[in-house]
Amino acid sequence: MAQQVSTPKGTRDFGPAEMNRRNYIFNTIKEVFHNYGFSQIETPAMENLSTLLGKYGAEGDKLLFKILNSGNFTDKISKESLDAQNYIEITNNISEKGLRYDLTVPFARFVVQHRNDIVFPFKRYQIQPVWRADKPQKGRYREFYQCDVDIIGSKSLFNEFELIQIIDDVFAKLGISVTLKLNNRKILSGIAEAIGEADKFVAITVAIDKIDKIGLEKVEDELRANELSEDAIVKLRPILTNKSNTDETFKLIESIIGNTETGKAGIEEMNVIFGYIRDHKLGINVELDLSLARGLNYYTGAIFEVKANDVEIGSICGGGRYDNLTGIFGLKDVSGVGVSFGADRIYDVMTQLELFPKQTDEYSTALLVNFGENEERACIEIAKKLRKEEISCIVFPEKSKLDKQFKFANSHNIPFVIIVGESEIANGTATIKNMATGEQTTIPQDKITDFIK
């Protein structure tokens, strides 16, 4: 009896069908990154806990998967800490490595560690899994891929525009209709200043971030809970409820924060970025959205968020400018900007809208039927020629019922079945069945490659 075996909670196997589709997404994204001259890097799954701890807040520290030190660690567990149930202290003593939680902190570590070998501006991308000990739920996994692209070591707003071009190209290639929302942390900062609550900047951005999810009333409750004055809340309201187009929004924000220094700088930045967008035609719709805040506090300039137009699923890509990412490791003044593509959500959107090309479901292009020793020998030679032309094909590995072999072809969505029986061998021909139409054609063996192409 087979045992009940399973993957750990919150993790997944990807079988051939899913992998074909996932690879289609990753390869499309990679192609675009390469077109823009970005290079791939990879970092280890494990990082020293000293690298990871304290970078994601106290909650994040708890969500790190920690790896037990090898060997006998018992002398590292003190009776006192055990009595006090101080598991955090014990953890620190018996574990010094953790699984990466995102790609951002490892990237910052990479840049600091290799700073003398890197020629800036450094254009890198990284596609690897990350792990979080979150409570698993629908659409939230303990292992999932992130797909990050960043330019680091250049303050030019050209880079913001380049990321916008990349977003445009990726979603055009994938066939997903999207809207790109832009905002700027300096504008948000200017707003906090203009409403007289500069010191409540973080609380304000956190609240703004939730407007789509919880609505105006609850956001205002939260602002009150954070001790914002009623005056400030009233002043903030036109921004929270703004639904104007980009030009009108520029005017609104100009009128509110145009006289604050940071706010003015933010408006200028966004003018440059929207200038690029005007000058160079894009396929996607881009909006200035003042309610966009992005949760992460390391952003300092432009922020990005992409939403699918035809599926309700939250953002499928997002990012922004950070002026001090490597600062967490003591390396100052290295500004960067980047976005991250959410592969799992993109997968869901494409599945829902049936956007995967038919070929992603095909395991191979042709199946060569195996009738026995002689026929197999002929098939091996035909297969050789197909593969020389990079056409994928499968010789069925043993003589077996035709029925079974055709079932195999069907279940693997193989579009062509090639039949080389006794009479075909005698005539130097092959019969090719088109599995979609059912049509059968008998042709000379040296024409098979052309036929299938």
Added chain:
Amino acid sequence: MAQQVSTPKGTRDFGPAEMNRRNYIFNTIKEVFHNYGFSQIETPAMENLSTLLGKYGAEGDKLLFKILNSGNFTDKISKESLDAQNYIEITNNISEKGLRYDLTVPFARFVVQHRNDIVFPFKRYQIQPVWRADKPQKGRYREFYQCDVDIIGSKSLFNEFELIQIIDDVFAKLGISVTLKLNNRKILSGIAEAIGEADKFVAITVAIDKIDKIGLEKVEDELRANELSEDAIVKLRPILTNKSNTDETFKLIESIIGNTETGKAGIEEMNVIFGYIRDHKLGINVELDLSLARGLNYYTGAIFEVKANDVEIGSICGGGRYDNLTGIFGLKDVSGVGVSFGADRIYDVMTQLELFPKQTDEYSTALLVNFGENEERACIEIAKKLRKEEISCIVFPEKSKLDKQFKFANSHNIPFVIIVGESEIANGTATIKNMATGEQTTIPQDKITDFIK
């Protein structure tokens, strides 16, 4: 001051140059796998320890990286086990997941878990990192990639031949001259029987496995230590020292084990496999090598090992037939055969023999020089056209000294620099510098794509 940061002991970052080369290897291997109709799967980095423990021997259990359970685990640590320094018991109580140690056991778990969805024969490949808490040393890492390809659910020896074809194609594409050594566990079993030591089969294969490393004398010492009779050792000697060609080796082994049942079956299998090799021309040299044993005891039939002809580095690919892999999870009678490509060693061989194509060192095909706002605008449009043709190019992200921009092109091995200055804009031209030859050509802007192609 930047902090001293580093990856954990035994793990590595892969920067752009290494990733380009690694991707060249992985993509070449994947291409071949696809040509033969293999499908990719991925399994999670973490497996339940119940899946992993006991599958790699007591030593393997120690080398598993174990993940600490989340939350407060202190009540799972008993004072008694702490007093007894029983860290294995404590580990079992505070850790229930581990990092995968190889791809074979997770694959067996995958097949058992998804057996009702899989249409056999199942042709799968898997390229993912594995982790072992080994003592790190030159060439041995705690995180490294494995690259496995298997056909499972078919006993036909055609599959053995297909793997040989794959090995042939992969190393031909990579340009590495190799020798493939073949043997068969049933032949080894027959030998143990013929020399009257059938019950010492494991000790004999382990000893044979070391003949290349430690020589005849030490192997015989080890056999004596395992209580093989002197008579048996003498009978084994012609096999251990055999250096004949494949035909002679077939005769030798026929004379020694032709009358044992298992031995005879092994010889028959190898006759079929070498029959395939004779019938269908291969590029690589294939030898029957009786001293090949492969350490892993789950092999039951043919075994494979590939060595580079021009670099001393041990095997760069190996595998074999296993009749009972999923048996570890209670699912019987699922026979499979597979090989694993050693990406790290292949990388070292290719580096040493300088086999990587020049393009793998190029970060991008063209750099467009940035002279300021107007010129940048023209460059963005030119870059768009190049990228539409999937030509990678970089617009330097800010106006800066020509010197710095050329240095960037050089350090990134970019073969073409495209210069669009004031006069070029006026004339609708661009000047292209070939960085290898130093040659400069001025051409109309709409001819750039063709020129670079």
